[in-house]
Amino acid sequence: MKVPVQVDGRELVLSNLDKVLYPEVGFAKAEVIDYYSRVAPYLLPHLRGRPLTVKRYPNGVEGKFFFEKNAPSHTPAWVRRVRLPVPGSTKDRDTIEFAVVDDLASLVYYANLAALELHVPQWRVSDDGTALPPDTLVFDLDPGAPATVVDCCRVATVLREVLKADGLAARPKTSGNKGMQLYAEWDGRKEPSVYAKELAQLLEKELPKQVVSVMTRSARPGKVFIDWSQNNPAKTTVAPYSLRARQRPTVSTPLSWDEVEECDRPEQLVFTAADVLARVEEHGDLFRQA
Template sequence: MAGAQQQLTTEVDGQTMKLTNLGKVLYPQTGFTKAEVIDYYHQVAALLLPHLSDRPLTRKRWPDGTDAAFFFEKNAPRGTPAWVRTETLPTPGSSTGRDEASFVICDDVQTVVWLANLAALELHVPQWRIGLSDHGKDPQADLVVFDLDPGPGASIVECCDVALALRQLLHHYDLEGWPKTSGNKGMHLYVPIEPASSKDTSAFAKQLAEQLAEALPENVTANMTKALRPGKVFIDWSQNASAKTTLAPYSLRGADEPRVSTPIDWDEVAGATTPEDLKFLPHDVLARIEEYGDVLEGLYDDPQPLPQS
């Protein structure tokens, strides 16, 4: 789509768009350009959209590349095209004191490409959808997420061991986990559920994290205190709070190289022996899709009731 020229006017799904600064290097360590970012997001959009659709989107933008300043953005930026869907929603826990924002809702390929052109490398969404709630006032989650974060001396390999144990615990509640890499050092485990209050999903996630920490005290902590994390995996259950977001599947990371938060299957989780086994760049992800299809296909097809505590 995007060539070597600095700007290009093109059509994406019938929408004329102007793409700019295409030759700008956004990942200086690898020379990965804005054109390549846009091309990746365009190619992966069909698999990315089910995880963004109807969810308020928080973007993390690196307009001058990942070795320069970044910023988080909740409000739709100035100059947002009229064809981009926006929704004004409450923002509980806002650090600026504002109580609402005009969020971008990414429901189509055009919006994915527009976001990539803004150097919105990271796409973060909550575990709830707008259509399931009273306009965001009582968010009803359709996912529980466990964020497995390795402390010093641990890696994604240790996260895999914890994920396997967590999967067995979930089976006790007739629930299934769907793993993906975080694109950083850890991994995420999604659990599809019938819509439930974010307060209840947070309580359930905390309960399971604490159960596992009690069962595996040498390997797991459910406590946010950093002093307790060396050599262990922190199960961050707090990502289920209505104000919290998690990096979407197939999103890039704003790191030294363009790593991707990549869905993986349980055989890969069980077989990982080094962090390199679970590091995926855009070309790796596109090749995986070509070979295996969407590893998260069916994630939302069979939600189960949230167990009563």
């Protein structure tokens, strides 16, 4: 069944609204679109100006998925697009025409494509579509079992103080999966992945039983891997307020530092779409820049 709608004056046709995308809890495409529509005032500032990569799950989280960087050929003309070079593309493409989700209608368009996960780089494009220097620094904290997000929280508080000493204010969020991320505004003092690697190695030296800075899987059990490589301009990180393709519709959720400091059980930092809508109603955007 197809349903024509208007979103902020744009005409869209929504389809398969009753298709269940999260079978374990019966969460359907209509609910995905509803979530993204309602969280849009808090999500869109973190997408605006950033080339979009999505993970699409046309048959739900238990079916096959695919990453999509190139805006589909049927993308409406009113969705902003920018053509950017992609050196080293695995598909031998010199450039990709990315979508840039700047408004509610574009967000709903992608939600209707079952683009459950929204990923963006740490840089934006200018009004004329030129790539700008990175404006955000990110550390992805990934726990190696039996470590959990509780261990990530302990490492995050140490990393926060190191960043603070360098004049950078860290903002935490869950990954929506098993780990978390810290973000900070970036001032371009040096190449961001170089700086992030230096800090990851510093923490590994100071906390050798808790932290690892190398990607080697065998080095990670029981420790928190600080993934500094997400600052490579070619990489993306899941956006704040994006759904994740888990058994339940969990969300990459901004946190308060009190929540990070007080966390002693992993389930304390698991938030679903419904939880996040309640959180933004109460707290607004915890991830807004100061």
